[in-house]
Structures are given as structure tokens and as C-alpha cells.
Amino acid sequence: MPTGMSLIVKTITRLVASFITLFGVYVTLFGHVSPGGGFAGGAIVAAGLILVLLAFGREETNRMITHRLALGADCAGALGFLALGLLGYLAGGYFYNFLDPGTPHTIASAGTIPLCNLAIGAKVGGALFGVFLALAIFRPDPRTEDRS
Amino acid sequence: MDPFMWFLLVLLAFMILGSLIAAETEDLLSSVVCVGAVGMVLALVDLFLGAPDLAITQLVVEILTIAILIRVVLTRRDETHETRKDTLAVGGVMLSLGVLLVLGGWAFTGLHPFGEPLLNSAEPGVAAQYLAGGLAETGAANAVMAVLLDYRAYDTFGEATVIFISVIGAYAILRHKGRVRHADGNEPHR
Amino acid sequence: MSVTILPFLLALVLLLIGLYVIIAKKNIIKIILGVAIVEYAINLFLVLLGYRAGAAAPIRTPEQTDAAVFASGAVDPLPQALILTAIVIGLGCLALLVSLAVRLHERFGTFDMTRIRELKG
Numbered sequence: 001m002p003t004g005m006s007l008i009v010k011t012i013t014r015l016v017a018s019f020i021t022l023f024g025v026y027v028t029l030f031g032h033v034s035p036g037g038g039f040a041g042g043a044i045v046a047a048g049l050i051l052v053l054l055a056f057g058r059e060e061t062n063r064m065i066t067h068r069l070a071l072g073a074d075c076a077g078a079l080g081f082l083a084l085g086l087l088g089y090l091a092g093g094y095f096y097n098f099l100d101p102g103t104p105h106t107i108a109s110a111g112t113i114p115l116c117n118l119a120i121g122a123k124v125g126g127a128l129f130g131v132f133l134a135l136a137i138f139r140p141d142p143r144t145e146d147r148s
Numbered sequence: 149m150d151p152f153m154w155f156l157l158v159l160l161a162f163m164i165l166g167s168l169i170a171a172e173t174e175d176l177l178s179s180v181v182c183v184g185a186v187g188m189v190l191a192l193v194d195l196f197l198g199a200p201d202l203a204i205t206q207l208v209v210e211i212l213t214i215a216i217l218i219r220v221v222l223t224r225r226d227e228t229h230e231t232r233k234d235t236l237a238v239g240g241v242m243l244s245l246g247v248l249l250v251l252g253g254w255a256f257t258g259l260h261p262f263g264e265p266l267l268n269s270a271e272p273g274v275a276a277q278y279l280a281g282g283l284a285e286t287g288a289a290n291a292v293m294a295v296l297l298d299y300r301a302y303d304t305f306g307e308a309t310v311i312f313i314s315v316i317g318a319y320a321i322l323r324h325k326g327r328v329r330h331a332d333g334n335e336p337h338r
Numbered sequence: 339m340s341v342t343i344l345p346f347l348l349a350l351v352l353l354l355i356g357l358y359v360i361i362a363k364k365n366i367i368k369i370i371l372g373v374a375i376v377e378y379a380i381n382l383f384l385v386l387l388g389y390r391a392g393a394a395a396p397i398r399t400p401e402q403t404d405a406a407v408f409a410s411g412a413v414d415p416l417p418q419a420l421i422l423t424a425i426v427i428g429l430g431c432l433a434l435l436v437s438l439a440v441r442l443h444e445r446f447g448t449f450d451m452t453r454i455r456e457l458k459g
Contacts, residue, residue: 027204032288035200035397037296039426043208050215074315078308085305095301101287105400110288116297116304123308124426127315128212131433134322135216138440160348163382167352167375171359176367183371190378197385198395198413201422206381209429213374220436221367226449241362245354252350253343261342263391267414275416279409283398291396291415292422300419307423314430318437 004057013055020048028121032110038117042124049129058136067137070130077123084112084119152196159193176221184214201292274299345386353379366439366449373435377428381421388414 004010021044028041053061084095091098102109163186170182187210194203260266267275278295288294296304356379359372396412439449446454 032290032293032297035290035395036204037201037290037293037422039422040201040204040208043205043212043426043429047208047212050212054215071319074312078312081305081308085301095298095305097286097298101285104283104287104398105289110286110294111298113286113288113293113297116301117293120297120304120308124311127311128426128429128433131315131318131430131437132212132216134319135219135433135437135440138322138437156345157348160345160352160382163378164348164352164355167355167359170371170375171355171363171368176365179368179371183374186375186378190382193382194385197389198393199385199388199418199421200395200397202381202385202418202425205422205425209425213429213432216433216436217367217370220440224443224449226365226443238362241358245358249347249350249354253347256343256346256350259343259346259387262345262386263342263389265388265390265414267390275414276409278415279396279412280405282415284405289398291398291412292418295415295419296422304423307427310427311430314427314434318430318434321434321437321441 004060005055009055013051017048017052017055020051021045024048024125025121028117029107029114031117032113033105033107038120039124041117042121042126043128045121045125046128046132049125050132053129053133053136058133062133062137065129065133067130067133070126070133073122073126074130075126077119077121077126080119081116081123084116088112156193156196159189159196163189163193176226177218180214180217180221183217184210187213199292201290346383349379349383349386352382355379364451366442366451366454369451370432370435370439374428374432377424381424381428384417384421388417390414 024041024044024047026041027036027044028038031037031041049065052065086094088094088096088098097111097113099111099115101111104110107114166182166186166189170179170186173179173182187206191203191206191210194200194206260269266272267279278299279291282291282294283289286294286298288298353376356372356375359375360369363369363372390413393411393413396415396418398408402408442454443449448454
């Protein structure tokens with residue numbers, strides 16, 4: 001289905017997809033206070049972007065949210081997580097929680113945990129959306145077809 | 149048995165029934181839908197067993213799995229038929245799985261009873277320390293996140309690496325360029 | 339068999355059903371579904387291991403000020419932390435398997451393992 005779905009689906013997607021992605025970012029950010037965290041939030045962000053891909057078709061989506069963006073978010077998340085671990089080495093030990101614990105049950109608490117959640121959310125969201133995009137824009141190559 | 153146990157057993161029986169239907173039905177789309185139902189009920193069971201993070205993640209990941217599988221199944225023609233049944237092979241498989249079930253049942257008698265985990269015993273191990281000291285030492289109210297990103301952050305880094313490898317593997321398999329055939333059909337050595 | 343290990347045995351039955359699908363089926367997509375069922379069974383088993391009867395989720399609300407009372411009324415957080423990563427890894431591995439199946443279908447035109455096994459050159 002290269003041109004996407006019907007007009008009803010496209011209109012509803014225009015209204016809803018940004019809210020789904022926002023909800024994913026919320027679940028990621030408040031992961032240390034309420035259920036969720038980086039993995040759940042990243043999966044929800046990927047689901048919101050996959051909704052856009054399914055509703056508008058692969059060519060149009062590949063123009064706005066390209067393959068390189070997904071791969072870039074994936075790598076940025078991984079490198080950010082590694083950077084937080086190595087910075088903790090300067091303060092005590094590998095992956096040491098070196099920031100201030102803060103007042104509990106608020107967003108600015110728990111030291112490096114919210115930052116780690118953001119890195120993991122970017123990584124998981126980029127990875128899951130990227131692999132779905134790769135499967136969607138895959139086109140069978142006529143040279144290697146060997147219908148035996 | 150209290151109603152909670154009954155409900156849990158009903159949900160588990162539903163999962164087993166759903167996976168049996170997914171295994172035996174001929175139509176691929178029905179199998180995918182049945183496995184999707186099994187995953188959704190697993191998210192419900194997670195919620196019942198006090199794991200809300202798992203329930204959210206399982207639900208969303210299940211939806212993405214069904215989306216990928218339906219996309220693959222619906223757009224490709226396939227004429228696989230389960231033709232002549234090799235009863236000897238299938239019987240052998242069933243027999244060995246039955247032996248595994250009996251051995252597993254015998255091994256499970258050494259487990260702590262369901263509902264009284266290692267935490268309740270006299271030497272609870274590190275989990276009791278993580279629960280009791282979670283908020284004071286790390287500042288995170290969510291004990292699972294405190295375990296995952298503070299006490300055991302190195303394991304989470306290993307997990308991030310595994311996701312990265314699997315996604316890069318998928319990209320590498322689905323690439324088109326990178327393999328050049330010469331005119332006589334030979335591939336150049338790398 | 340007593341009710342105290344019955345949930346574990348049902349998780350084991352689910353694992354064995356998934357294993358049967360992987361071994362005995364010919365269609366690649368069926369085999370991938372079998373791998374998914376095995377993953378669900380293992381996640382289910384680990385979550386069942388950590389459950390404590392009558393306890394709540396291990397997330398602390400502002401009203402629970404006493405750490406000892408909270409720790410005695412919460413389920414085990416360690417298996418949940420393990421499975422949370424395993425669920426997302428499972429999706430990554432499933433996507434890898436599906437991309438293999440897509441490539442095989444492009445090359446051979448079918449999802450049938452018995453015909454794909456006759457490799458040529």
C-alpha cells in the first residue's frame with residue numbers, strides 16, 4: 001500500500017499522532033515517579049511514529065521522518081547512556097549516580113535516572129521505528145528473484 | 149482457592165488455548181491474531197501480578213509485533229500446505245515434550261510456593277535491600293527503575309547493546325547495495 | 339499437584355507448546371510465532387516467581403513514609419527489571435527474524451521450509 005490509507009484515517013492520524021508521541025515522552029520523563037520508564041516510553045513513541053507511517057504511506061513518511069533520523073536517535077541514545085556511565089566514573093565508580101537525589105516524587109529527583117531514562121527512550125524509540133521503516137520501505141530486488 | 153487464584157488460572161488457561169489454536173490453524177492471519185490475543189492477556193496477567201511497567205511495555209510491544217507480522221503476511225503470496233503428516237516424527241516430538249513436562253514438574257517442587265517468594269524467607273538477598281533503601285539511596289520512587297538504572301545500570305547498558313545489534317542486523321539483511329555481481333555471475337571476494 | 343506450583347506448570351506448558359511449534363511446523367511465519375510464544379512463556383514464568391500474595395506494586399506513593407512497611411508490602415522488583423528489558427529485546431529479535439523471512443521469500447517465493455532447504459549453489 002504505497003499511498004497510505006483513506007482520508008478518514010489520515011485526518012484522525014493528524015489529530016492523534018502528536019498526542020501519542022507526547023504521551024510517550026511523558027511516560028519516559030516520569031519513569032522514576034510513576035510506572036513506565038524508558039522502555040515503555042520509547043515503545044509508545046515508536047508506536048506513534050508507526051501510526052504516521054501506516055496512515056500516510058512509506059514515500060511520504062520517508063520524506064519527513066527519514067531513516068537517518070531513526071538511526072541517529074538510536075545512536076544518540078546509546079552514546080548518551082555510555083557518557084552518563086563514564087561521567088559517573090569521574091565521581092565514584094562506573095555508572096555511579098553522581099547527581100543530587102533531590103526531593104522525592106518530583107521530576108527533578110533521583111540523580112542521573114531521568115537522564116538515563118531519556119537516553120533509553122530515544123534508543124528504544126529510534127530502534128523500533130527504524131526497524132519497522134526498514135521493513136516497510138523494503139522493495140524486492142528484481143535481480144535476485146529466483147522463483148524456483 | 150480465593151477468587152484471585154481462580155481468575156489467574158482462567159487467564160493462564162486462555163493463554164494456553166490461544167497458543168494451541170495459533171499452532172494448529174492453517175490460516176496464517178488467524179495464527180497471528182491468536183498470538184496477539186495471547187500477548188494482550190499476558191499484559192493483563194502482568195497487571196494482576198503487580199507489575200504495571202511490564203503491562204504497559206508488553207501491551208505496546210505486542211501491538212507493534214502484530215503490526216509487523218500482519219504486514220509481512222498480508223502482502224505476500226504463499227502456498228505452504230501441511231500435507232502428508234509424518235506421524236512418527238510428530239509423535240516423537242510430543243513424547244519428548246511430555247518427558248520434559250514431567251521432569252519440569254518434578255523440578256518445580258523445589259521452588260518456593262507461588263505467593264511466597266524468596267523475599268518472605270529468612271535470607272531474602274539483595275531484593276529486600278533494594279526495596280527498603282530505594283527511595284533513600286537513589287531518590288527514585290519507582291523501585292523497578294531504581295534497580296534498572298542505578299543498582300543494575302551496567303546490565304541495562306548490555307541490554308541497550310543487544311537491541312542495537314539486532315536492529316543493525318535487520319538493517320544489514322534488508323539492504324540492497326553492498327553485493328555486486330560481475331557479468332559472469334561471480335561475486336568479488338571481500 | 340498442589341495449587342502452589344500450578345501457575346508455574348501452566349507457564350511450562352506454554353513454553354512446551356511454543357517449542358512444539360518451532361520444531362514441528364514447516365512455515366517460517368509459524369516458526370516465528372512459536373518463538374514469540376516461547377518468549378511470552380518465559381516472561382510469564384519470571385513474573386510469577388516474584389509475586390508476593392496480598393502485596394502491591396513496588397512503586398512508592400507519597401503517603402507511604404515508612405520504608406520497612408513499604409518493603410514488606412511490595413512484590414519483588416528484581417524479576418520485573420529483568421523482564422522489562424527482555425520484552426523489548428524480544429521485539430528486536432522478532433524483527434530480525436521477520437527480515438530474514440522477507441529476504442527468503444524474495445529469493446525463493448515461498449515461506450515453506452522444506453522447499454527452501456533445497457539450496458542451489
